[in-house]
Amino acid sequence: MHRDGDRAMPGFGRRDLLKAGAAAGVVGAAAGVVGAAAGVAGAVAAPGSASAHGSSHGPADRIALVNGRIHTMDKRGSVVNAVLVEDGVFAEVGRDVPRGGPGLKVIDLRGRTVVPGIIEGHVHIVSLANRPGYHVVIENARDVREIQELLAKRRRGVPRGEFVTAMGGWHPNMFAERRVPTLAELDAAVPDRPVLLFQNFSGPARTNSLGKAFLETASIPVVVAADGTIAAGAQSNAALYHLRVRQTFEDKKRSTRDAMAYSASVGLTASLDQVLFPTPGPLAPTQSLSNLDHYRMYDPWLAVHADGDAIVRLQTNFLHNQNDVNLPELKERLRNVFPLFGDDMLMTGAIGEWGAPGDGSGAAWLEAQRVIAQARWRNTNRALSLAQFQNIVAAYEAVDAEFGIKDLRWTVHHVPFVTRELLDRLGALGGSVQVGTFRYPSGTAGASGSPLRSILDSGIPHAGIHMDGVHIAPLNPFFGLYYAVTGRNALGDLINDGEQVTRAEALRMFTVNNAWHLSMEDRIGSIEKGKLADLVVLDRDYFSVPAEDIKRIRPVLTMVGGKVVHER
Template identity: 40%
Template sequence: MVMVMSRQISLVCFSVLWIGSVCQSFSQTSEEAAGSLLLVNGRILTMIGDDVLMGNVLMNRGRITVVGDEVGAIPPGTEIIDLDGRMVIPGLIDSHVHFVRAGLRPGHDMRSIEAARSIAGFQTALTQKAASLPEGELITAIGGWSPVQFAENRFPTLAELDAAAPDHPVYIHLRAYGPAVTNTLARRLLQDGGINVGEDGMINTRDDAIAAYDYLKSHQTDQNRQRNTRDLMRYVNSLGLTMVIDAAGTNRPGAQLLVPERDYQSVLALWKQQEMTVRVRLMFMSWDLNVGDGSGDSDVEQRVRNSFMGFGDDMFRVAGLGEHTVNDSMSSSFYAATSLAARTGWLLQEHSGTAEENDAHILAFEAANDIAPISGLHWSLTHVHEINTEIIERLKALGAGVTVQNQRFYSTNSNRAGPPFRLIVDSGIPVGAGTDSTVGHPMNPWYSLYYMVTGKNVLGQSINADQKITRLEALRLYTGGSAWFSHDEDVLGSIEVGKLADLVVLSDDYLAVPEEQILNLSSVLTVVGGKIVYREL
């Protein structure tokens, strides 16, 4: 059973190890803040079954109150929007993404790099970004892209960055540790900070790229970090994403790093200020070498003693432990951590990409289950590129699931593809979808849906064709399937009366567009808790 604590009390004191103590008076829940909204004349893909309904959706006080032809009494002051036959889907949920960390990138992080398919296309996007900002503001693109996505299959050059944004420092960083490239202004900025940058703007070594990234982050303010987190929320809202299960980060340097005692402050501030437009479910990471019986000083032991599983509200809530629960998940410390999580009733998710990891982790799960049943806790393995039927069946027997991502979208190697979507879906195991963004993978959910449906990479090359699933199956993974992994399946993931009013009106018909056009889908109206958070209509 998961405890969900409400913000309807007058004072909430949020004391969580490493996050600090946050005490704030709240006068409204997110449901109370929302008025009434009626969408009429839509094609509604409820995800309850496979049918598309022609009709209406009425939302009141954050919940769905009517779905279908007959609306009945409309509350006074209701905003009515005619969808003119556009498709409506439940809000998309990314079940595994490093969202909080992505909101803390230095400068103005440019997620639109994900959509560029040539250097010229990226230059156009960069020029548009620069035009929206005051002169001299730093523009960055940190992870979530790859040279392979460009027709030229290379980094943009210093001269190309200068041509696109001559009045802004520009810093483009690949994956966690670089390489990176700058324009002239960013090169000068970094050199003034003692960073080695080539005459061509390239930062080629791991150490220099980490130093450059850390130097730029050192100039951030709390206001910068909150602004960037808001901007990231708006970006994903524009794509139809309404909830994320945040997979924390690592203790490694560079763009993978997340420092728990510092890096949750921005999203906490937005929560207190009631400015969140994306629901966030936190997973807490630990990197312990040794874990005791729960009374010791390891991070995971202190976390379980001093935190509350399920603490928060419908916008921001503690979801569980993961994706890294110890430093070495193949060691005895992982057995100790899983045992502790089972005994204390915590949800747990573990990074488990290889067959060797799958084998080791299922043994630890089974050992923990012998100590205290984990059925109902919604444990899972994530990534599972090489999972097989035996491991899936053993997970099912425990009441556990798996989450899958688009980690191979930038791969050109058919021998390094996966996950086996078809095998997983056919097994009936709980499964959610996501991105693992933004160090190595794009955050755009439609790229993940495209990869699952087509088996094709960013270049349109077939690399996972024998594991394709249908469009409805893929969408189900990104809605109700993902909601299961934070115990939200009863309130999110489908369009039905009584559920939280998270839904998206699409730019085109997901079920009818040619496969390649799935990549270009977006939202024209995104609603979270009955409140419009993104609108083009």
């Protein structure tokens, strides 16, 4: 039997016990600051190596996509009917694309809309890649019945005793009933495997009968209500712990592949990951979904990449949370990691979501800006209020006067409040903003907003959109596009009136503008000759469908570096 303290988990055997021990060993091994900080940079290939430019995932022979409406997102906003892909890049765009010939595979788009691969400029997808259990993303379900169907489908092939999970990224407002399935409804969908649904960072959560029986008798018992509800906070975190401690490294690789596959299925071809609250060392029952070892959390993604199985692009930022003004951890990171090191499928990025806590204030935060500038790194900070945005811009100006940062692309994310003056000052420093659309699931009118229109009208270059998934918001970018265009939340309430943007503007912010935030605008973000062949074929026309249908758009084909990575 698989033991958790002195209680058995139904359906677990000796082999599972060994797996649990191995998982605890992997998670509990805390690496030294210097070696671990260099982990991501040291484990991926340098630019120009054999795995650069997507060769690790083997683009197909010459492919022509014809008879489509292909929105290139180039500077002219060109729409063409065909593209040619060779060796993983766009070889021809428009009228010179051949329609036949030796070695040419032709895909007839039959009038479908094509857009560049969508880029998420502020996300936590590496956390999704570390989800425990056999995870399923439920953010696209419309009601409880569809959640049940997704869970039942995921259950197929899950070993007896293993959990089926759905964690983070969704909110009850996204479902018709404004709730998740009860214990009885989870039992009806998955009667013979334990289930755990987990909301936000620290719950609440909900489980079925098998999950209830296990969690209530675990070494750290979890209180489960009759309807399967587990209270937010300590109880939900303890339930999460019992699943995490059982994860093996192979489990994490499976979850990583699942995260990549889901990303491709919603047209998200590249992501800039912002890490999590740093939690090095062993797992603990007090840790939430947003706590992972920020040295070791990349390991399964690195392993999948090394296996040649990465199908979407990832750039990794590095978040540091030390209040010590000497900033020992940040300084070691900067000494031992190279920015933009790797290949086009996986590379290091910037310092962010922040280099020290403070959001624009405090001695440690201010010193972190100086240290990052001296090291010549790209830098990102979040602003959750107008005062924070003012403080960050003023600090950037002070650091620029001392070290010069105009070529480093220092940015500010979230920015629920802006002024034209602050945007002008940030733009003069060579910086830009990423505006959050994470209010879609649960935002209300009158709360902090998403000043999309104000930002675009200011003229600041390269303004991008981010959803900030996968804890408080979905990963699916079409929810963000819907919110940006309509100003409406998941309930259909108008909560961002006056700040809506056009469909073309929203898509540009999610593609070529976001490519700038990854320092990759010369390689991705638009469909242009010589760029990497990332594109998405849609099941309906984003530019003409009723606004309510934008959030229901799904790719029928996703291509990354000339390889079809999703098709239906």
